[in-house]
Amino acid sequence: MVSALTTTRLLASQMALQLLQTPDTSQGSSSDPLLENSSGSDLSNLPSQSQASLTSMLNGLSANQTDSTAAQADPDMTSSSFMDLLKQNLQDAVKNEGAGGQAQAMLDALDTGTLSVSDPTKGVSIKAWDVNAASEQGTTSKAADSIPTRDWNDFLKAHLERGSDGTFVKNPDGSFIDKTTGSEAYFGQVGSQYYYITWPSASATSDTNASSSDAPASADEANA
Numbered sequence: 001m002v003s004a005l006t007t008t009r010l011l012a013s014q015m016a017l018q019l020l021q022t023p024d025t026s027q028g029s030s031s032d033p034l035l036e037n038s039s040g041s042d043l044s045n046l047p048s049q050s051q052a053s054l055t056s057m058l059n060g061l062s063a064n065q066t067d068s069t070a071a072q073a074d075p076d077m078t079s080s081s082f083m084d085l086l087k088q089n090l091q092d093a094v095k096n097e098g099a100g101g102q103a104q105a106m107l108d109a110l111d112t113g114t115l116s117v118s119d120p121t122k123g124v125s126i127k128a129w130d131v132n133a134a135s136e137q138g139t140t141s142k143a144a145d146s147i148p149t150r151d152w153n154d155f156l157k158a159h160l161e162r163g164s165d166g167t168f169v170k171n172p173d174g175s176f177i178d179k180t181t182g183s184e185a186y187f188g189q190v191g192s193q194y195y196y197i198t199w200p201s202a203s204a205t206s207d208t209n210a211s212s213s214d215a216p217a218s219a220d221e222a223n224a
Contacts, residue, residue, distance in 0.1 A: 074190075074191035074192055074193050075191070076141070077117055077119060077124065077126060077144070077190075077193075077195065078124075078126055078141050078142055078143065078144045079140065079141045080131045080136075080139055080140050080141065082190070082191075083128055083129055083130070083131050084131045085190060085191060086110070086117070086128060086190050087107070087110060087130065087131065087132075089190060090103050090106050090107040090110065091107065094107060100173065101173050101174065102171075102173040102174050102175040102184065102186060105173060105175070105184065105199060105202070106186065106197065106199055108199075109128075109199035109200065110128050110129075110130055111130055113127060113128075113129060113130075114127075114199055114200050115127070115128040115197065115198075115199045116128065116183075116197065116198045116199070117190075117195050117196075117197050118147060118195065118196045118197070118198070119193070119194075119195055119196070120147060120148070120149060120150045120151075120152070120155040120196065121149070121150075121151060121152065121194075122149070123146055123147055123148065123149035124144040124145070124146065124147065125144060125145045125146075125147045126142060126143075126144040126145065127142075128197075129142065152194065155196065156187060156196070158180070159178050159179060159180055159185065159196070160176050160177070160178065160179065160185065160187075161176070161177040161178070161179035171184055171201070171202070173202075177201075178198050181198065182201055183198040183199060183200055183201055184198065184199055184200070184201050184202070185197065185198045186198075
């Protein structure tokens with residue numbers, strides 16, 4: 001049975017992306033997005049304060065949890081417990097969507113140390129690490145980097161790239177594009193908290209591999 005808290009989370013995540021999909025006013029559109037939950041209820045008649053309400057909902061989900069399964073707090077994002085949870089979630093997602101999706105790309109980036117996890121509401125960002133790697137045995141936490149503190153609405157609108165029609169641009173694997181770095185991006189939950197996760201784009205990775213393969217193997221080869 002789906003709990004009220006689970007329904008609220010799913011609805012909040014859907015509302016977040018749908019509201020943010022609304023074309024900018026510079027695109028000449030003033031219509032509200034058509035929002036529907038899984039039961040088909042029309043949520044399109046949102047008040048003009050919907051953006052502020054959405055921010056409050058996203059940032060307040062954890063604080064207002066009443067479900068018994070949420071009694072234990074999520075692990076801190078700088079801890080090995082969080083990284084272990086993140087890896088498990090990605091591995092489960094790969095099983096569901098196959099090896100060609102964004103979960104696999106994120107898992108590969110975790111393996112190479114190029115996966116970044118950010119929480120702008122707390123002003124922190126960290127490079128994810130594989131808790132099972134030999135080099136990370138005994139690592140219980142790492143220091144996070146400080147980033148400007150912003151609410152989710154402002155952060156996502158500033159980072160996710162839009163197309164000419166005002167909707168967010170997506171890569172073939174379903175990931176978004178971070179317009180500030182060109183990286184692939186994902187916005188969603190790990191545990192009960194929302195996070196923004198980025199990793200190098202497939203094209204950037206291919207270019208790096210191509211450059212490495214084209215480099216001379218030795219000084220003698222370079223002089224040949």
